[in-house]
Amino acid sequence: MISRIEINDIRYPLPGNAGSDAIHRDPVYSYAVTRLFDDKGFIGTGFAFTLGEGNDLVCKAAKYYADKLVGKDIEETMATFGSLFFELSNDQQFRWLGPHKGVVHLALASVTNACYDLWAKKRGVPLWKLLIDLSPEEIINTLDLSYLEDELTREQALQILRVQQSTIKNREKIMETGYPGYDTSIGWFNYSDEKVRENCYKAIAEGFTAMKLKVGSADPDRDIRRAGIVREVAGAQVKVMLDANQQWNLPQAMAICQRLKDIHPYWIEEPTHPDDILGHKKLADSIAPLKLAIGEHVPNKVVFKNYLQAQAASFIQVDAVRVGGVSEFITISLLCKKYGVPVVPHVGDMGQLHQHLVLFNHIKMGHEVIFLEHIPHLKNRFIHPAQIINGTYKTPQEAGSSCDLVELAK
Amino acid sequence: MISRIEINDIRYPLPGNAGSDAIHRDPVYSYAVTRLFDDKGFIGTGFAFTLGEGNDLVCKAAKYYADKLVGKDIEETMATFGSLFFELSNDQQFRWLGPHKGVVHLALASVTNACYDLWAKKRGVPLWKLLIDLSPEEIINTLDLSYLEDELTREQALQILRVQQSTIKNREKIMETGYPGYDTSIGWFNYSDEKVRENCYKAIAEGFTAMKLKVGSADPDRDIRRAGIVREVAGAQVKVMLDANQQWNLPQAMAICQRLKDIHPYWIEEPTHPDDILGHKKLADSIAPLKLAIGEHVPNKVVFKNYLQAQAASFIQVDAVRVGGVSEFITISLLCKKYGVPVVPHVGDMGQLHQHLVLFNHIKMGHEVIFLEHIPHLKNRFIHPAQIINGTYKTPQEAGSSCDLVELAK
Numbered sequence: 001m002i003s004r005i006e007i008n009d010i011r012y013p014l015p016g017n018a019g020s021d022a023i024h025r026d027p028v029y030s031y032a033v034t035r036l037f038d039d040k041g042f043i044g045t046g047f048a049f050t051l052g053e054g055n056d057l058v059c060k061a062a063k064y065y066a067d068k069l070v071g072k073d074i075e076e077t078m079a080t081f082g083s084l085f086f087e088l089s090n091d092q093q094f095r096w097l098g099p100h101k102g103v104v105h106l107a108l109a110s111v112t113n114a115c116y117d118l119w120a121k122k123r124g125v126p127l128w129k130l131l132i133d134l135s136p137e138e139i140i141n142t143l144d145l146s147y148l149e150d151e152l153t154r155e156q157a158l159q160i161l162r163v164q165q166s167t168i169k170n171r172e173k174i175m176e177t178g179y180p181g182y183d184t185s186i187g188w189f190n191y192s193d194e195k196v197r198e199n200c201y202k203a204i205a206e207g208f209t210a211m212k213l214k215v216g217s218a219d220p221d222r223d224i225r226r227a228g229i230v231r232e233v234a235g236a237q238v239k240v241m242l243d244a245n246q247q248w249n250l251p252q253a254m255a256i257c258q259r260l261k262d263i264h265p266y267w268i269e270e271p272t273h274p275d276d277i278l279g280h281k282k283l284a285d286s287i288a289p290l291k292l293a294i295g296e297h298v299p300n301k302v303v304f305k306n307y308l309q310a311q312a313a314s315f316i317q318v319d320a321v322r323v324g325g326v327s328e329f330i331t332i333s334l335l336c337k338k339y340g341v342p343v344v345p346h347v348g349d350m351g352q353l354h355q356h357l358v359l360f361n362h363i364k365m366g367h368e369v370i371f372l373e374h375i376p377h378l379k380n381r382f383i384h385p386a387q388i389i390n391g392t393y394k395t396p397q398e399a400g401s402s403c404d405l406v407e408l409a410k
Numbered sequence: 411m412i413s414r415i416e417i418n419d420i421r422y423p424l425p426g427n428a429g430s431d432a433i434h435r436d437p438v439y440s441y442a443v444t445r446l447f448d449d450k451g452f453i454g455t456g457f458a459f460t461l462g463e464g465n466d467l468v469c470k471a472a473k474y475y476a477d478k479l480v481g482k483d484i485e486e487t488m489a490t491f492g493s494l495f496f497e498l499s500n501d502q503q504f505r506w507l508g509p510h511k512g513v514v515h516l517a518l519a520s521v522t523n524a525c526y527d528l529w530a531k532k533r534g535v536p537l538w539k540l541l542i543d544l545s546p547e548e549i550i551n552t553l554d555l556s557y558l559e560d561e562l563t564r565e566q567a568l569q570i571l572r573v574q575q576s577t578i579k580n581r582e583k584i585m586e587t588g589y590p591g592y593d594t595s596i597g598w599f600n601y602s603d604e605k606v607r608e609n610c611y612k613a614i615a616e617g618f619t620a621m622k623l624k625v626g627s628a629d630p631d632r633d634i635r636r637a638g639i640v641r642e643v644a645g646a647q648v649k650v651m652l653d654a655n656q657q658w659n660l661p662q663a664m665a666i667c668q669r670l671k672d673i674h675p676y677w678i679e680e681p682t683h684p685d686d687i688l689g690h691k692k693l694a695d696s697i698a699p700l701k702l703a704i705g706e707h708v709p710n711k712v713v714f715k716n717y718l719q720a721q722a723a724s725f726i727q728v729d730a731v732r733v734g735g736v737s738e739f740i741t742i743s744l745l746c747k748k749y750g751v752p753v754v755p756h757v758g759d760m761g762q763l764h765q766h767l768v769l770f771n772h773i774k775m776g777h778e779v780i781f782l783e784h785i786p787h788l789k790n791r792f793i794h795p796a797q798i799i800n801g802t803y804k805t806p807q808e809a810g811s812s813c814d815l816v817e818l819a820k
Contacts (some may be wrong), residue, residue, distance in 0.1 A: 026502065051506040053501070053503035054474070056470075057513060060466075061467060092437070093460075093461045094432070101685075103507050104511050147686065149662075246509075249556065250560040251559050256580065274509070275709075276557065276715070278715055278716050297509060299685075306688050
């Protein structure tokens with residue numbers, strides 16, 4: 001039984017321009033952390049990610065949701081978590097503040113993730129193993145499929161999982177090899193050209209075969225020049241992604257993406273406003289075969305449904321610490337599977353939680369694994385930091401979702 | 411000069427099921443109020459609307475924005491308000507909590523509206539008069555047109571206003587006659603059939619020629635029955651609107667809207683999730699000529715742009731206490747004008763602020779006036795309550811935006 005809850009506002013200033021992008025010049029990586037204390041001594045930890053200011057608002061909203069969990073048994077809760085998610089996310093007064101977006105939905109992510117962490121810890125297994133061992137019915141019972149009835153009924157969702165059941169063994173091999181990470185830290189926005197070049201060499205030496213540069217400068221020539229540096233150092237075989245962090249308007253994006261084609265980027269990420277579904281569609285059509293990646297700021301399953309229906313993005317970067325947690329992440333992954341669009345999470349969690357979810361998506365749902373973003377800046381802040389060796393994410397073995405923070409350890 | 415700010419969390423429980431709809435069974439109409447104190451003794455009042463829980467979060471976020479206004483002159487601020495709006499709404503850490511949606515954007519509405527109120531009070535005129543007397547350039551300078559470049563450039567926005575300048579005098583006649591209100595209070599969700607019938611008779615006796623019923627019941631027959639009662643009492647000439655408050659999923663909406671056609675509703679409001687642009691489009695196409703109204707929960711100009719581009723709604727119900735305040739309301743009204751779609755605001759402000767904006771939209775921008783929603787429950791809470799006489803909104807004469815609350819008067 002969950003006997004008490006605790007919410008913590010944890011903020012980590014970053015050194016020397018790390019984390020900077022076209023919009024966020026001075027981010028403070030922050031977590032609104034929910035902890036659920038079980039009367040058997042287990043602690044479920046989950047969080048949402050913010051860039052500093054307002055992390056306290058998310059904490060306050062998380063407390064509102066988490067208070068409702070006191071007295072509940074985690075196994076019983078997770079047996080019908082989809083219903084609880086529906087109930088919490090449609091709380092009749094609180095929902096006005098969204099619905100299903102912004103502060104309240106970030107808060108729900110924090111609480112949801114703490115539930116999944118507690119569930120796995122009580123079973124004594126890593127989250128990926130817990131999820132893979134569930135039956136298709138048990139998984140679907142943790143999901144809220146409301147407002148998706150036109151695209152993904154319960155029966156259709158079950159069917160997606162059922163057809164994959166017989167081939168799970170083949171895909172479990174990935175647990176031995178691990179899967180590629182990509183390096184987001186070669187080219188933060190405020191890094192000098194020299195530092196970008198140096199970081200590219202370093203990333204390649206560390207075994208990375210994919211890396212990402214921040215673009216979206218007021219001066220397009222700066223973007224072109226820096227992208228050229230990365231491609232030059234990386235060579236033709238390495239995947240190079242370019243991330244504009246919404247800094248372009250649509251006409252600007254159409255123009256500069258044409259110029260960036262020569263660099264052969266693997267994708268262009270967040271070219272413009274994350275709510276502009278039809279804008280992304282227009283851009284995607286105009287720059288094909290160059291591909292778009294979107295999701296870091298997309299708040300919920302309904303907006304992702306629209307992106308998929310419009311065929312406006314080629315990679316879905318859903319983040320389980322932005323949407324309503326693991327539950328909604330899985331829901332969105334099912335939608336993506338139906339549409340044949342790969343899921344490549346954005347890692348507000350620094351990959352800690354998502355390393356489990358990528359394994360689940362691949363093994364249980366049959367998603368292709370391309371790679372997972374790697375951001376090293378908070379590595380020492382986690383009790384069980386993700387292990388990236390030779391550019392490869394290794395399979396986590398500790399019980400839970402790898403989200404416990406050093407700061408909160410006794 | 412703005413010498414200090416004050417934020418107040420004001421909540422009004424409603425008596426006897428008033429305000430209830432298919433989702434909100436027990437709302438507490440609440441305002442997150444920003445007040446800007448000028449060193450000449452003027453007080454600018456603005457607010458955002460919530461349903462109770464979490465109003466404190468909006469207040470806290472509003473304080474973050476409002477603190478940045480201390481020391482500023484209101485005339486100077488409003489001369490380039492579009493830039494300030496861009497700056498605040500893209501605050502590099504805070505924006506992660508949206509962007510441009512949820513708690514932070516509601517908070518921005520509160521602060522923005524206080525600026526407009528102070529501006530009008532210092533000039534000693536009602537807000538509608540202040541806005542109408544501005545030049546097209548002065549108006550556009552109060553707007554942030556970012557992320558609309560593909561649909562509404564600064565020059566195009568100016569042009570919309572310029573072509574209307576020569577016919578303003580013709581449209582000013584509306585200030586003498588007033589314009590129709592519609593009665594939202596005949597059929598709150600939890601009202602009995604008898605009470606709905608009684609309220610219809612009352613509304614007609616009071617001179618209303620349009621009224622709205624809450625639908626979205628788990629039992630479609632209840633919706634059909636109650637809509638039938640309203641149409642029966644109202645007769646064929648009265649406009650009857652039906653509001654589902656997002657309670658249907660798409661297949662449900664498609665089915666029940668076909669049945670509701672017999673009632674001849676003027677519109678169906680919020681049939682399903684407010685983020686589901688393509689769902690609304692599919693529904694609109696399938697039930698034409700029955701029309702959809704949407705906007706109460708649409709957070710910003712970019713999502714409205716998508717609704718307009720998709721031709722997914724026939725009436726835009728933008729609410730200046732949901733989007734980023736008067737400034738973004740005007741921006742969205744310009745987009746609607748370009749598309750020839752009428753603006754019929756949702757009135758989280760109980761019509762206090764919107765009575766000014768409807769006059770402005772009509773007189774200055776050439777928008778058709780259909781009517782404005784009327785909700786009476788907080789009438790006594792305002793120092794200058796909107797005057798609805800014989801079903802008609804009368805032109806407010808007091809300086810400012812009519813948003814001062816009795817509770818906050820000295």
